[in-house]
Amino acid sequence: MLSNANILFGMLIGAGAQLILGKSPQGIDWAMAFASGLIGSFVGGLLVxxxxxxxxxxxxxxxxxxxxxxxxVTAGWRWWQSRSAA
Structure with a gap:
């Protein structure tokens, strides 16, 4: 079960990933931050x-x-979006 701390941690990690890769002109996409943070935390954090x-x-x-x-995860999502838009 996810606690509020895990959700907040995941969102902050996801937002950090967007900042490192360069945020979009609209700012931080919090839905993507949530998803990439939780998935990245699970996969990357667990493996490391x-x-x-x-x-x-x-x-x-x-x-x-x-x-x-x-x-x-964020880079893959952005790649997929740019591929779909073309």
Whole structure:
């Protein structure tokens, strides 16, 4: 079950990914921040935490992995949108 802290963490990570990749002229897309943050946190954070030997806990390696995962998800989503628009 997701707690409010996990949802907020995911949204902040997703917004950070958008800022790193360059936000759109409309600003931060909070729906995409929510989705990419949660998916990136789950995939990236879990993989990096497990590889670092931290187990399934939020540690710096999990935060870094979450951000990397969110960047990958956000970049993939933007690529898909640009491909669909063409």
């Amino acid at each position: 935490s497990l590889l670092a030997g931290d187990g399934i806990e939020i540690r710096p390696s999990g935060i870094i992995g979450s951000l990397i995962g969110a960047i990958i």
